[in-house]
Amino acid sequence: MTVHSDPLEIGAAEYLLRRERVFSALQQRGLGAYCVFGPTRVAYLSGFFFSPTERPVALVLTAAGEVHALLPRLEVTHFQQQCPELPNLEIYAEYPGGGEGRHPLTLLQGLLTRLGQTGRVGADLDGYEHRWGYRGPRLSELLGWPVQADVALIDDLRAIKSAAETALMREACRWGDRAHRLMQDMVEVGAQELLVSHGASLQATREMLAELGDRYVPKSREGMPANAMFIRGANTAHPHGLHQAGAVTQGDVLVTGAYGVVGGYESELERTMIVGEPDARFVQYFGAMMAAQQAGFDALRPGRTCAEAERDVRRFIRDELGMDDLVRHHTGHAFGLEGHEHPFLDLDDHSVIEPGMVFSIEPGLYVPKFAGFRHSDTVLVTEHGSERLSLYPRELEALTVSPV
Template structure:
């Protein structure tokens, strides 16, 4: 089938019907909580509910949903045609010329106040994900409650709780994203040599993986961002890996370097996550000891995930194993994992203080790490989906040491 003849159902993205069902869930939630209108400012939350993906800037965008089922939006003029191309039909809208005013003499949130007035929401119960637009790219603005001169119930959980359990369509997109994250990692691993430049190998593999993705998927692939590539891989090396989020360093790969990698795909706006610990040349006894400990801890994390347990209970299993069986609790720097989907990190978290109940359809990273100061970090991360009885890995790259040795 030629790209020109592809129907929207063939494209790798969430369809209009699912976006409509998401908004209907919000309408019911508003009615149950006796909330008259909800203002959604977070760009990812706007996209989740409307299908409108955009590049967030200093110009506020807000989606407004009302308990009686109306959909409206605050938009800068420069995004109007973009919203019309992607988003649902609106019952009302407020367009402003520019930020901070574009000659209108009015802050954009005053246009939102006018919109809420037309919707009959002023003076009634209004909620929002956050109390006003986030401060990015030089934006300055008042809280929504100050503009409206009334309380606003601000709660990110109103939308983010709905995002925790993924639909079949979301899981399919993330499964495809995992496939391309795995592919990017393979290209990168196969390109690493002693003397390789860390940055050049990382970016070269990402570009080649993206070329492969576009060649295979063609018009089925629908980009959802202005920045970044659909398939990505990177690594850091040596003692820098002892920092869980160490930055890139200039220089070349050397014999004996420990490598901690990261790779992911993005399909339909949904991400994957894959990380591996590798070694350049033959691993010595010290490396093998920590690698085996990390691998065992990750397996405990896999085994801990099943419906009905809490995130804290799963994390407790991992931390208990690292403390009591490995005697390495002092090498832990972070929790075992996190949810994700449209964002690289999403609620909930596999953390001792997150008591969210695990449900089928949730997607997590599982990535307990051990960090040995001035030596190296040891961390695998895999994308998993919760099933009715446990979990299933979506990232399929080998976890075993024999497959993660780079020839010296």
């Protein structure tokens, strides 16, 4: 007899708890209703994962505990499949109108009016996001009164991960690590940057699906659940350098990126590697980068602010390494359902670090016309410090690639 374990996704009870926290926040703020347009926020509160297009999708949560969804007709059965416990739907034919002669957001206006919400309305955004050719009015224009637009009401909840979210991210880290291993094993002189990256991602995905079976629940229609890539040479001196055509050569510096996606939650893993024996210049900058990342691990503690943690790392790079001129970005960022989320380890982010937050720790050093040096790890803030969830080797010996 085959035993099926629970699927790797957030359950209905946790989505209900999230909505109840929003209901409570609305009551505390004196808001009658809150409109949610951001696709990731919609998914966070409802479990409805979808492909965002020009067609507006929105949730309306009321202080009285009601939930309504604005949907295009093409998403109705999809929503009902994922969110059977949310039956209140406001359905429009198509965008821009589908022959109805009215913009989809006018249905949202009518819904709020029927609900008696004629004053204190909040939203993550004052209208639908402009994507894929969408044009439309601000929600405040339709309602005729100001809308309290505030992404923090939901995004502050998202910042602290639950035990279920952390478990999904641990699993995502496992497969990000595996994808990176496969990629590193494929790298050799003459290998094609794009082919190795995509080949390793596909092989890792095959292994992931074979092992997890029906426990794995896809949450998107694009991309693979296990991914790895790299850029090479002087291109790595650009923190977000694009892929380049051509083959790996001896002496190339590689900066990699790998991640898994489980239940919609991502991991993050980046490493700096070298093809062939490293020279003294590479060893110097690699060691400096490793020391800066360790300073980041040490700085990430609950009760401090993000700015204080960043200040420690920048001070170390400036005073101990003398390399402040090689810094191009802050130490890290939170993430989960998205690759970057609030808050940020930045000198101007004064958010308090709390247990349950998950950050990347990735201070980088970028030497123009030579190479970039950056490791990134997924790190969970604990009650007394932090825990690294991505477990791929960090040391130079393990990241030196044989040229043949």
